[in-house]
Amino acid sequence: MLSENIFLKILSKEIPANVIYEDDLCLAFHDISPMAPVHVLLIPRKEIRTHDLIGEEDVTLLGHMHIVAARIAARLGITEGYRLVVNCRERAGQTVPHLHMHLLGGRDFGWPPG
């Protein structure tokens, strides 16, 4: 079930997070409940509730977030492979209504995903 947008509170520093990267467009921090040895969440500062609400105006933002994700992966040493996941809406398991990329690494991942 979708909860409140707790990521807005992390963006405004109203609640703490283990932030590992930030710039004008996005913020990255460790997931509070990691599903892998490396589990980072990368979020845009812009409020976008979910993936199917992105538009042409977000092309630069989303491209930037992918580059940032790759750089964070390199910095955290998960160069043998990582997985990027975006859950869109409830059926895919989205719980926080703010677009976010999961960057997962440090273990093997199965396919197909669950």
Ligand code: 5GP
């Ligand atoms: P979703 O299920 O929406 O794709 O992913 C939401 C993620 O946010 C989950 O992996 C969950 O553990 C993480 N999360 C939820 N609340 C917090 C929080 O307050 N702090 C941090 N760091 N992660 C959170």
